[in-house]
Amino acid sequence: MSYRAQVEDIRFIFNNIAPVEQLSATERFAEVSDDLSDAVLEGMGKLTEEVVYPTLRNGDLQGAFLENGVVRTSPGFKEAFEAISEGGWVAVSGAQDHGGMGLPIAYTTAFNEMMASSNMALGLCPLLTQGQIEALEHHGSEELKNLYLDKLISGEWTGTMNLTEPGAGSDVGALKSKAEPLDDGTYAVTGQKIFITWGDHDFGGNVCHLVLARLPGGASGTKGISLFMVPKYLPDADGNPGVANDLKVVSLEHKLGIHGSPTAVMQFDGAKGWLVGEEHKGMAAMFTMMNNARLGVGAQGVGVAEGAYQKALDYAKEREQFGPIVNHADVRRMLVGMKADTFAARSVVMSCAVAIDMATATGAAEWKARAALLTPIAKSFATEVGIDVAEQGVQIHGGMGFIEETGAAQYSRDVRITAIYEGTNGIQAMDLVGRKMMDGGEAANVLLDEIEADVEAARAAMPELAEPVWQATETLRETVEWLVSQTDMNTRFAGSVPFLMAFGRVLGGYYHLKAALAEGGEGPRSKLARFYIRRLLPQHASYLEHARAGADDLYAFTLEDLEA
């Protein structure tokens, strides 16, 4: 069994679903072309197939561990990360004047997806570093940019995000970490942070922590939080790692999956930090990181789905029970469903990535709104697909799927975190029906108009596919109208996850229809579209019934009722 990078499918999506040619029409991304896409995707594909994928099982079986205060990473991870760095893949979208490729987020997303297919635990190291690069590019002082960006972009140093504390998870504003101004313009940062992904490692270089903490006089809640760069080693006069900062890894978590990714409890004891952005504006700076990290997590969902699908298909071709099991109807149902959902999720994620790039390149409010609307859907729908596809991958393996040596269960365990971190899928759904509908549903309706126009145009060629997609889009639109008319937010929140899932299902139907159209109605993509629209798209209806059920019946339950 080996991994085959999903170069062709991404290329197809770049051409037909989330067209990157829109990008090449902008000044910012004028260099984008088919040839560039080929070169970049093939480069990433080769690296992830040949160098990264061979480390996948090691990361699970010999996870990161703490030895005398030093984090030891899984066998082969250091060398694989070096190869990633040498290829320049850490910061595909990093600023060119600091050594980055300056390419669209769409390419970075392809990289993140392939990393997740080949080794999600390792892929988190560049993913977090990408976020830090972006935060510094937007909010860092020139001094900080000059000190850090080149080394982060080259992969010499890596980056982390330090938000969560034991009492402050989804409620970031409850954090207790403090920062005290020092005479030299820096700050002494003190506090404990948990769930710090790649909080330390033995790759060498420096580990750069972006830490949320409250300055003296900072308001309570999220408005009084500031962001600080707190490196493991203080850069010396030449910008090289110097003396150790006052911070340490207290412990690593024992997790369900991504064993190869060291998840640290970090202790900062008056560690020296530099302010990033303005005082008390740390959340805004952090959101820059988080939004793109959300897209990156969506890409992880797609990537793991792809890896799990390939593994299950390989097994189904080889395993004989009354003939190869790939020929059994129920196994086919699962395999085709996995493939159809993976394509739908990949299309949603890539459409979101291109929207972000168009927003960056044009500054247009419409593209910003599109990107903002699609981000929570891309994160949650794609990670739910990742979890579901990995589960079906286990099921196709039968009893062998439950045996860890097989490796099928690893995909399922690894991908499970994607529904939780970077804001749980519940938080994403609240964002979708709350903040993202504060425009009265305009961004959603613009997208639905676009879909319906395309679907109308497709009716003549493939009426049997266009009609159900059109109907589903209408039902979704009615629910959007209902949602924005609800002023009680709990009424929206009570069905927000099913609403988000329905949105993803409908988008998936639309993208499958586009794929079938692009293929001319005959061929594997058209077969896949028929399967999806006939068998999976109908789920939107029950999701939307759930979405419109309101909150009263939920709050009718007393605690005693729930305990009974």
Next chain:
Amino acid sequence: MSYRAQVEDIRFIFNNIAPVEQLSATERFAEVSDDLSDAVLEGMGKLTEEVVYPTLRNGDLQGAFLENGVVRTSPGFKEAFEAISEGGWVAVSGAQDHGGMGLPIAYTTAFNEMMASSNMALGLCPLLTQGQIEALEHHGSEELKNLYLDKLISGEWTGTMNLTEPGAGSDVGALKSKAEPLDDGTYAVTGQKIFITWGDHDFGGNVCHLVLARLPGGASGTKGISLFMVPKYLPDADGNPGVANDLKVVSLEHKLGIHGSPTAVMQFDGAKGWLVGEEHKGMAAMFTMMNNARLGVGAQGVGVAEGAYQKALDYAKEREQFGPIVNHADVRRMLVGMKADTFAARSVVMSCAVAIDMATATGAAEWKARAALLTPIAKSFATEVGIDVAEQGVQIHGGMGFIEETGAAQYSRDVRITAIYEGTNGIQAMDLVGRKMMDGGEAANVLLDEIEADVEAARAAMPELAEPVWQATETLRETVEWLVSQTDMNTRFAGSVPFLMAFGRVLGGYYHLKAALAEGGEGPRSKLARFYIRRLLPQHASYLEHARAGADDLYAFTLEDLEA
């Protein structure tokens, strides 16, 4: 956090959903009464809460391991199993003339459910032993019964099922194990068996293996297979464990979950065995075990769902993020959904158990058909609920859910196997649309008639609940009609899993409606019924669309299409 046995809910179901009073009207189960139910359920509840549940985490963290050929079990398991044995709980339904309680399978099912809530890995030991007892009661010679039944029923000895081989999983008929007749009327059994649950342990006594193997001249496929009792130690003249038989544990599997349950690769090297039942009729004898084991696995799904729900609820009450998270709409949606689905699954499983008991007590063909129809649904629907509820339990814990110390992930890992063993859920679904519809859908239609009659009677009291259940039942009936008219089995199989899930969903709606009626339309059960019927029942429609989609679109895919 502690576990509270689900005594009250089971009592409610015994009174209102799957009435055990039907049983007390039969000669076989005349002793069944409310008082007996109370005594039995409270006894099981006390044992599982106080003795079994405290061993749950040990089973995960310190799983069974092999040491110099001897299986070592998790700390506390031996003592807990002794307490189970002393209470007489191993064989609640075991024959009274061999020391069993002789009670209905419904009570055994309650025990299996509580065991799964409190320690599913340990619960497998009595579950497998129950199956062996039943197989011996039906198919064993008097000599075998006298030698084995007392000790199995008392828990002094334990039992296993040896079916699977590396090349023979779902296709049991492909097995290669052989049995050679010996001069003394016994047989020499040779072969390797895999996935042998509780294949060995250090509880003392004897481990009794029921092994499928082929006699010389046995036809190929399932028709030439015979069943043998192959004990770890050969009973001496007094029936006590004597010299070791020629069998051994080759290795234990490293599994995703149920680490406390030793899953063995067994090697039989001319081990002495005794024929159980007739030559070449081993599959029939094994099916006796497997059918009730399927119900038992369904009960495991329910039990783990209950455990995961209780843990998530306890966490949601305590965890504060913008106030206790139990007050957040999305967390409520999950909790209420978990509770509603657990009740639905429990009701399906208990209805199946009572049908089996009625079939045993009356011998009536109608009850046999009902039991046969419900068994695959109880197994698959309840285990899918178990998996889904445990997943949602992880999600409610947020980041802590991904940390193994929390214990939420254990439910999710443990319950995953229930969709695979005792016939995968795909195999169950094929059984439902194949063998169980060979009556032209009669058994299904009798059940649907019964449901519709009850629902009609409920219309006056609660029209808003009765109408959707009636409509869903009609849609299900139409699909049954469509299914039985399909002569190409792949056409049925292609949608068999969604069909089974729809059947479960509709039964759940019916049972929730009955619960609301029994409560008079006001109270927690009626709230739960409203939630289920409004939010979860609608899923039946998309399942049934999927079920009727046929197989052509699946077989339209070439292997190259799937690989693309």
